[in-house]
Amino acid sequence: GQPLLLIAGPCVMEDEAHGLRHARRVKELAAKHGLPVVFKASFDKANRSSGKSYRGPGLEAGLAAFQAVKRETGLPCLTDVHETWQAEPAGRVVDVLQVPAFLCRQTDLVIACARHGRAVNVKKGQFLAPREMRHAVAKCREGGNENVFLTERGATFGYGNLVVDMRGLVQMRELGVPVCMDATHSVQMPGSGGDTTAGDRQFVAPLARAAAAVGIDALFMEIHEDPAVAKSDGPNSLDFPTADRVLREVLAVRHALGQP
Amino acid sequence: GQPLLLIAGPCVMEDEAHGLRHARRVKELAAKHGLPVVFKASFDKANRSSGKSYRGPGLEAGLAAFQAVKRETGLPCLTDVHETWQAEPAGRVVDVLQVPAFLCRQTDLVIACARHGRAVNVKKGQFLAPREMRHAVAKCREGGNENVFLTERGATFGYGNLVVDMRGLVQMRELGVPVCMDATHSVQMPGSGGDTTAGDRQFVAPLARAAAAVGIDALFMEIHEDPAVAKSDGPNSLDFPTADRVLREVLAVRHALGQP
Amino acid sequence: GQPLLLIAGPCVMEDEAHGLRHARRVKELAAKHGLPVVFKASFDKANRSSGKSYRGPGLEAGLAAFQAVKRETGLPCLTDVHETWQAEPAGRVVDVLQVPAFLCRQTDLVIACARHGRAVNVKKGQFLAPREMRHAVAKCREGGNENVFLTERGATFGYGNLVVDMRGLVQMRELGVPVCMDATHSVQMPGSGGDTTAGDRQFVAPLARAAAAVGIDALFMEIHEDPAVAKSDGPNSLDFPTADRVLREVLAVRHALGQP
């Protein structure tokens, strides 16, 4: 088996200094646990609940910040794109292009990411059965990219709530691709927080351990140096000490099951 | 009260002749029932389950076909756009720009439609509580457009199934905007049909009548001259005689409740 | 077609005088609308959220009250039973034995109701697909009773919420039995009210109209002379003037569709 890939970073790249600070700490965290790591951040939160919410630095400044992160830390980077035209410029800088869950059925976007990304991460739509993600995989292959993986981030469960169906991790792996658990978005409670999305951070660790016990290839976590002041997704982001503890537990579970 | 607005047409504009044939029959159908009508068709099915499915004529040919429809029939037209750059050219031709349900949280797309559309129809995401659509309305207003309405098309209900929560029609109307019932997409069974989306046409009429009994401002139906050979959404499209019967029933319900 | 059957009364028979007062007003209400009617009340709320909630007068006093109601008003009566031994004594007094939704899979209870009831109303479990109710119908027939009908009262939709799937009314009718819409329990929000079950009365009228537009044989409503002081299910019970308005609307919808 392969070692667990860690994908971590703040929800949004607030500015270059912020990105660099976080990337260095993410690198340290991964090194401490001996894990390969990808630095994750968004340059534009294009689907915030409210139009008045903070969105990020935008494509140009965001990519510049990623270049700084890569130059200063050497970390591979991941970012999400929301329209096809972003795939090419983003793909020239970052290593993994991510298709947001709401957009996982947008054929052109998936194919553009496949064409321009070294790797593609497609998040499973909250509205889709895990096995339906075979179409996203096929679209990536159509785009000429075999380097695709799928991420679980919860399924719609009534209103204002998500549930992680652990069976989905098995079913998506059966599609022949690596599977990632997004442990922080999975605890969101969309629409339960008034104008922003609420979340319950206390469930990140149990869900991450559970996913590790089921079997995953990568773990995705949003980590912020101070979640209380994060400009996006604070309620479900972890601070670094908590992320460290989650990783320790996740790795203990993996090792117990004979996985590196 | 206002008379019911009918929004009808084929799922996809297969070509100009096809569009014209359908628009003429839609116009006739509306005239028969004395209803204002908008002709609906898509130029690009950008979110088909499978990448191998038929997608439509594309933006340029599609808009040309809409121009022909408008010139020949005088009908106002509606089409859906999937990326922001499409809003401006599409908005120059059609009258209503529609934001697809999966994309209802994409802030830029909603705002672009608000800027470039005479009117905007935002479909409620299958993953959203009805009241959460207040954010889509606010984003339209931010884009300077008060002429926005919301469409119900079913909510995620486990895997491979949608349920229409009739309470949502009331809750969305309470947001102060007109509400439309999409009676044909609401009967889809996403992912239950192998590589395409299945649907159960027998429920279109009951759901349309039910929505009329709850209270709606517009009724959306995909109608195809021969659903068995439709290149998209055949399983949930109606033929013209069935659409005629559905309208008759829907109007009977409305009139019984004192609505025109 | 048959005229709509009205099934109405307070959630719980608080005492004989309370039962009589309500039965007389229910009778009046039905007469006003020219409807056949069954008086509904429970003698024991055996499945309240909390063990501390009011439960009712119990079997003996409850049946005595039903006898008084029948003697004084001549109305046929319906009550629900929770264990098999209650079916025989209850069946000697009331006309319709009702199997609660949580208990619709309890084979012995369904068969006991079939044996001892003149008619049986099985409520669809919140956890069941409509078509699964064919087994409840078969169990009734096994118990020698063809006089069975099924009632919709909402399906589990995430936590603390129910959704009425209007397709279910069609699917249950396809089982060859009359179908009833329970318009007041369908608006419950189980567990959202702390130690009691919450509900949102404003949706009773729209859901009742919607069900009538789909097609139903009976309408079930809990009506209380003063819902604010009802000892059970107040939040989703109607007062008599509202019930009168709901019936007027429901009948208008039916008549418009050619149903008596």
Add this chain to the structure above:
Amino acid sequence: GQPLLLIAGPCVMEDEAHGLRHARRVKELAAKHGLPVVFKASFDKANRSSGKSYRGPGLEAGLAAFQAVKRETGLPCLTDVHETWQAEPAGRVVDVLQVPAFLCRQTDLVIACARHGRAVNVKKGQFLAPREMRHAVAKCREGGNENVFLTERGATFGYGNLVVDMRGLVQMRELGVPVCMDATHSVQMPGSGGDTTAGDRQFVAPLARAAAAVGIDALFMEIHEDPAVAKSDGPNSLDFPTADRVLREVLAVRHALGQP
């Protein structure tokens, strides 16, 4: 921490010899893993989908078989009861009285089990939020029994499917009671198997491991010497070699997290 309690046995006690054979193998299995164990079987499957399905030996013969099991193996036993009158006789023989999930809101049944059981296992209703189980716990305490635990067995997720919400294990433990994972009923697909309940055994191991990683006090599994011929719940029962493997994995996960 306490060692994991294993609760295992066939779905239904087919006859005394069958019960004894299974109890001996369950005892052996637990001994091999050094676990305390309770032998589980039902004497009556009172809520089968179809009235024609096999139900078991009934109360009297069932309790006689449990007495034989206790005498021959010394194992504590658990069985489920469906009506209040069964609690007293069953409670005289078995050690744990179980309240079925559909019945977890039946106040009298819960209280009767509390009065007559040395311990009570209440299965969480498929239709209930985990935190709502606080009422079941309170009802047990009202019945004078502090020895109550709660079992997760899946939540209603659309039609014909259950999902295990791993957060519920945490939330139910926060109620101050031990929590059990029922790994075999959680993979049922109710109503998807025609006249019987289908299930997908391949998910038992991943869900059991996941629950262990979240944190549980007991693991419940239905094990049959030959699931292919089991008279009930075959599709989700395990054979003994598979149960052995599941236990090994579950214990590895627990030990890795510092639990015995």
